[in-house]
Amino acid sequence: MNEARRLYLSTYGAVDTLDDYMSKLNMKYTSWKYWHAAMLHYKKMVIVMAYDIYTRVATGNSGDKYK
Numbered sequence: 001m002n003e004a005r006r007l008y009l010s011t012y013g014a015v016d017t018l019d020d021y022m023s024k025l026n027m028k029y030t031s032w033k034y035w036h037a038a039m040l041h042y043k044k045m046v047i048v049m050a051y052d053i054y055t056r057v058a059t060g061n062s063g064d065k066y067k
Contacts, residue, residue, distance in 0.1 A: 016017060018045070018048060021039075021048045021051075022044040022045065022048055025044050025048075027040055027043065027044060028040075
């Protein structure tokens, strides 16, 4: 198996998992401007990635998870 295929198969569901976690965050703004959608998406992604880093460090598995 070549390197590109191994990387693809090991990260196959990463985007779906990220979208699932982001959909569980109920973040909303009362004032809705055109740029709030992008900012809200960015904040959700930061929260999900910070939680992922926290869980990997807390469990002692702080290495590269795609190796």
